[in-house]
Amino acid sequence: MAGYVLELTRWNVKNDGTDAINTSKGINAAIIWASQQGFAEIVLPGGIYLIDENNPIQPLSFMTLNLGGSTLRIRDNGLQKYAIVSFQSNQQYSKLTNGKIIGDKDTHDYNTIPGTHEGGYGIEVGSFTPKVGSNVRFLSIDHLEISNCTGDGIVFASTFGQISPVPLQFAASFEQGGINTSNGTFTVDSKRIRSTLKIDLGQSLIKKYGYFGLYGNGYGALGSEITTNHYDVIFYRSDNTFLYAANTVQFFDEVDVPVGAAYARVVLHQSAVPSSNGVSINLRVPEFPKHCRVEQCQIHHCRRQGISICGGKHLYINECEIHHIAGTDPQGGIDIEDGYDLNQFIHIDGNDFHDNTGYDVVVVNGKYINITNNRINTTTRYVSLGLNRGVDKAIVTGNTIYNALVSLEGEVLFTNNQLYGSHLRLSGDTQLPREINISHCMFNNCLLTLDKSTPYQIKIEGCKFFNDNQKINSFYNAKWCSVTFRNEPQIFSNCEFSGDDYYYLNYIINGTKGGWIYDNVTFTNISKPLGLPGGTYTNCKFYGSGALSLNGSSASSGEYTFKECMFNANVTVNNAKTFKLLNCYLQQQAGTAVKIQNVSDQVILKGNVISYLNAAGVNSMIKIEAMFTGNWIVIEDNLISSLIKQTGIENLISNNQQVQVIIRNNTLKNAIFKLNGSELYMHNVIDGVMV
Incomplete structure (x- = not known):
């Protein structure tokens, strides 16, 4: 009709x-x-309709x-x-x-x-x-x-929908053992715990909607002693015979009640029996929106939020413009918060966020969150895009982000995004560790802060970092450097850094631990100091770069290993524990190629090629300065060459210091030694002559 x-x-x-x-x-x-x-369909004639607030x-x-x-x-x-x-x-x-x-x-x-x-x-x-x-x-x-x-x-x-038994009863009901999901009999199982309580399926909410589930408390928490994400539900008829089992159900998901079921029991997939204080699981029949779409809307000048999602599944927000939200916190564009992991399969695609006082998009809790192809442009110093630590399996891809603070703590794949003048902050604690993957993103005049308390949970792969003379106009705390290192080491691979930062490329906070991994990372056209953290650098390239300063945040964390890398930058090592330069190629124009200053333990230069292609004087190609306080230095199997006579290896350590310096099997062309006489050197070749 x-x-x-x-x-x-x-x-x-x-x-x-x-x-x-x-x-x-x-x-x-x-x-x-x-x-x-x-x-x-019902259609209203044009005009203004005043709506009764009641x-x-x-x-x-x-x-x-x-x-x-x-x-x-x-x-x-x-x-x-x-x-x-x-x-x-x-x-x-x-x-x-x-x-x-x-x-x-x-x-x-x-x-x-x-x-x-x-x-x-x-x-x-x-x-x-x-x-x-x-x-x-x-x-x-x-x-x-x-x-x-x-x-x-x-x-x-959404509603909370709590049903019986109440949380305190349920929390105290667990015992060791499982239930056979084929016949409903109790089993001896050291890897399972079961509740001794029967869930009455005749309760009004279950009869109304035909489902129930295990969920967290009002703050989304399952309890400090719940270590699993899954459980089984075993259904029985009124005569206590087995009917059906739902296997490997996730918390915050709904379990459909089969016809003929009178009661149910649950089994958790964990071995330890929790104390009643360590469980906050609630049996619930929540009511929530599902399969809803908001499309091509303009939402603006509201006081608290553009859109709040407080419990919902399969929600789609597409091609909307959300702007000028201001008045009372959070003052954001889209806030996914209350309801916690009841928020699932949320798709935010192709929207335009701008001029919001608080967040543009924030996800406090939820899973399967997709934030794709949006434009985010902020003028605030607030977090613009935030995914908190309770977020699981989120994908953020294809977005264009301007002058914004982006904060990621949850389990996130952040890929194919373009950021301009923005700050990406990656963090998280040891209580709820989450992997974050930053993949194939472009950062123009941005800052990346790595502040994870668990090592190797952040992977930066295939990203490009470009700086130019507009860096000074970046988001307020993004303009000083390109990367800030805090806490535990993480991983960079197949990335490129290009162009001068405003002050320096990297900033290492005191207390930053060593062990960072760089694999196939390229640094080009950077005249400011790089300041790299302690770690292992494999197949990395330093082209058109200024002095490469290796300055660990402490002597214990400053352990540097460079393997199969290429340099045309001068390398200075100071305040480090160890320094290893292995099978690298250093093509130099002027200055000292490798300068060893304060290293507290050992230095190894092995299998490298150091080549000066111009005819300028360089003082010394490899220089060990008097401030060296370590135990030993090995310089072996290197090829050192110049077009004119230079000092190839110079040792300024006093010969009464208890330092073992070993120089052996090196080949020098147009280069000589300047040593203090305490070194052990053998089988070196200078201009074709063994010395």
């Missing part, structure tokens, strides 16, 4: 911005009538509410909470489209009723205490302009 155009007089509706009570009542009555008559518009299932280009505006009020459009009746296949939704942010009464007044929503999908239910399914919201709400433009909300 064709769409129904609402008849203003018939339903006592005003489209001139007056008579909120009758207008809200009339629109809702017309929606119900149109649904009963079989209309698939009576939101309530679209129905299997219908489109087409605003017809008109405006729904909330009546000025002083309520803590309101909604202009509300979906709280388990609607399915409902659509809201084509118009404007405006709150009363600028004229709201914030004083008469005390409180935060952050619950004024343009569109409310679900609720913690819904009118009928929050299980909204297959909802479409598109081509809307939503603005000036005291809270959020759009909120997706």
Whole structure:
């Protein structure tokens, strides 16, 4: 049946911005009538509809509410909470489209009723205490302009839905052993723990929705002694016979109840029996939006958020513009927070975020989060894009990010993004370690901070870091250097650094540990000091670079090994424990190729080629300075050559120092030794003569 155009007089509706009570009542009555008559769409005539703050518009299932280009505006009020459009009746296949939704942010009464007044929503999908239910399914919201709400433009909300047994009873019920998932019998199993309690499947919420599950508490926590992500559910008939088993269920997922099941038992996939204090698992039947889409909407000048996601699965936010959110924290574009790992399969694609006071996108908890092909441009010093440590299996790809602070702590693949004048901060603690992979991204005038408390959980692969004279205009704490090193070592591979930073390329914080891994990393056209952290550098290239300063944050952390690397930079080693230069090629123009200063243990220069192709004097090609305090130095199997006579190896250590210097099997051309006489040298060839 064709769409129904609402008849203003018939339903006592005003489209001139007056008579909120009758207008809200009339629109809702017309929606119900149109649904009963079989209309698939109801269309509002153009105009401004003043909405009663106590009576939101309530679209129905299997219908489109087409605003017809008109405006729904909330009546000025002083309520803590309101909604202009509300979906709280388990609607399915409902659509809201084509118009404007405006709150009363600028004229709201914030004083008469005390409180935060952050619950004024343009569109409310679900609720913690819904009118009928929050299980909204297959909802479409598109081509809307939503603005000036005291809270959020759009909120997706869920119920908690706790059922029996209560958490304290459940927490105290675990014992060693499993349950056979083929016949329901108890088993002896040192790798499983089972609850002794029966879950009554006749409870009202289970009977209403046909599912339940194991979830965390109000903060999403399962408990400090829960070490698994999975459990089994075994269903029994009322006569105690086995019916069915659901194997390897994940926490925060729903378990469908089979027909004929009277009760169920659960088995956790872990060996240790927790104490009751170490468990905060809740049995729940949460209600939440699912399979909902927000597309081609403009959401702006709301007070708290553009969109809040507080529990939902398979939600899609595509091609929206979200901007100028300001007034009360978090003041963000999209906030995925309450509901924790109930937030799953969230897709944020092709949106434009700008001029938001707080976050543009923040994910506190959730899994399977995809943030793709968005444009983020911020003017704030707040975190613009944040994925906190409770996030699992997130993908951030194809985004363009300007002048922003990006903070990643969760399990994230951050790939094929372009960042300009921004700061990417990677962190995380040892209590909840998460792997972060940064892959094939381009950083222009940016800062990367590595601050993980667990080693080798960050991998930077195939990325390019470019700096130019605009670096000084970067995000406020991104302009000083390109990489800041803190805490435990991580891994770089197949990356390229090019162009001068404002001050220096790298900044090593005191306390940074050694052991960093660089594999096939190229440094080009960098005249400022590089300042590399202690670690192993394999097949790395230093082209057109200035002095390479190796200065460990402490003598214990400064252990450097270079293998099969290429240099045309002068290398100075200071405040390090060890330095090894193995099978490398140093093509020099001037200056000392390798300068050994304060090294506390050992130096090995082996199998290298050091070549000076110009005729300028260089003082010494390899120089061991008097400040050396280590135990021994080995210089062997190197080829050292110059076009004119130079000093090949110079040892300035006093001959009364207890340092063993071994120089052997080296080949020198147009180069000589300057030694103190305490060295052990043998089988060296100078200009074809063995010495």
